[in-house]
Amino acid sequence: MSTSLGPDWKALAAAQKIELTETARERLEGLSKTLLGLRGLIDWTEEPAQIFQLAASQEDSAE
């Protein structure tokens, strides 16, 4: 069962037939929580599904 707003890591791992260590679960939990806390910075109008290219990002930032 999930212990927070984040995913149930144990169940996700079991679905892939993987056993995660406690340390690995804690790290994933920590990463996910930090990401959740950063949602306020996201520009929801931006299209994320693109190959990361610095030149393109630079142009965006100059706009």
Next chain:
Amino acid sequence: MTVLEAAAALRRKQLSSVELTVQCLARIEKHNPDLNAFITITASTALAEARKADEELTLGLDRGLLHGIPLAHKDLFCTHGVRTTSGSKVFSSYIPNFDAAVVERLREAGAIMVGKTGMHEHAYGITSNNPHFGAVRNPWDPQRIPGGSSGGSAVAVATGMALMATGTDTGGSIRVPAAYCGITGLKPTFGRVSKFGALPLGFSLDHVGPMTRDVRDAAAMLQAMAGYDRRDQTSADQPVPDFMPPLGEISLQGLRIGLPQNFFFEKLDPQVDNAVHFMAYTAQDLGAELIDIRVPDGHQLNVLAQVTLLAEAASVHEPYIRKQRSSYGDDVRTLVDMGRVLPATDYLQAQRLRKRILGVYLDLLKQVDCFLVPAVPIAAPLIGQNEIAIDGQMEDTRLATTRLVRGFNALGLPVLSMPAGFSRDGMPLGCQIVGRPWDEALLLQIGAALEDRTGHVKRLPPGFPPA
């Protein structure tokens, strides 16, 4: 001996490429059993290539500064007819039928491959303590790690087993071993050097770059490695400038160097703090203006980079780990497993946030020309040391080692890693100079100015006199 010194000696006929190659091979024979820097040694082909290089020079065909210079390739660059393991059991018998782009380019520049270097398994870690090929050892103290993942490349260069080496950097894998072994490493701008034929780890984080004794050697090597390659989808069609810093004292007059007041100078061994500040004051003495800045939260940026790497590396390893699970070392298998359960939404949010933070950094780089920060918060830890005390607090060794480097992979900015001094017990300490996209030439110029003034580069590991 540096690449530039060797190049000059070759042209003065004081030395031949064969003699230089024999010297490197002799060092490999003598020291590799203890340091384990090489997985494969290509002595016979190296000598044949060296003879050809000498003949070409005699005939007046000069391919430039790297002509006839012994080189080591990290063992994840595909080399035609030569085993390419990626430090793994999975690829332990893989013999490519083509060369990676940088292997091609460096060969065209006349470099002589003496072998393939040891590394962290699949480049997924920073110790180079490899479960299949054994631990690579730090020549400054063989009980300590050389850093990774390009650990063998750093050791080869630090000890003169090769005069230069290739490396890859997905989360610090050039800059960390450079710092721990007291050499120079450059992570170029994302897209500057082709990744074609480099076995991948993180598609959007992998960078290919030079590892050398000093800054001018790194410039010479980057000159040969850089340039657009249509075979690499992320390669950038950018002009390649002259990277070589001038000889003689370089003034830094008019340059604005940013010193972050948050994150980068927190939780450091005080010796690292002192060494990097000494470099900053040296830059000031050479004419630069030091400017206090505040950077976006480094912990948050590291999280974005970690999420990105976990997902991308899991995608790369998915087909192999399903069938050859037992062929992976414990640490790498755990990381791949973590990536396999990470939600796709987390990966995509990380990409959105990454772009946003890059914008903030690019704005900061309008106020200053570069940042000067530590490369690693400590000197090289002991082999097998999982936790380390920094300023009285225990920290996971891997997370501590990558804390100051990882974020720049997510941003794609160019970063030069170079020696900043030494600890009381004689271990190298490193700093990073971080610049604007495509501005490697400026970083190399600043690095050369600091190197000329401080002379850190002249100090060699004990027992490894100059060639």
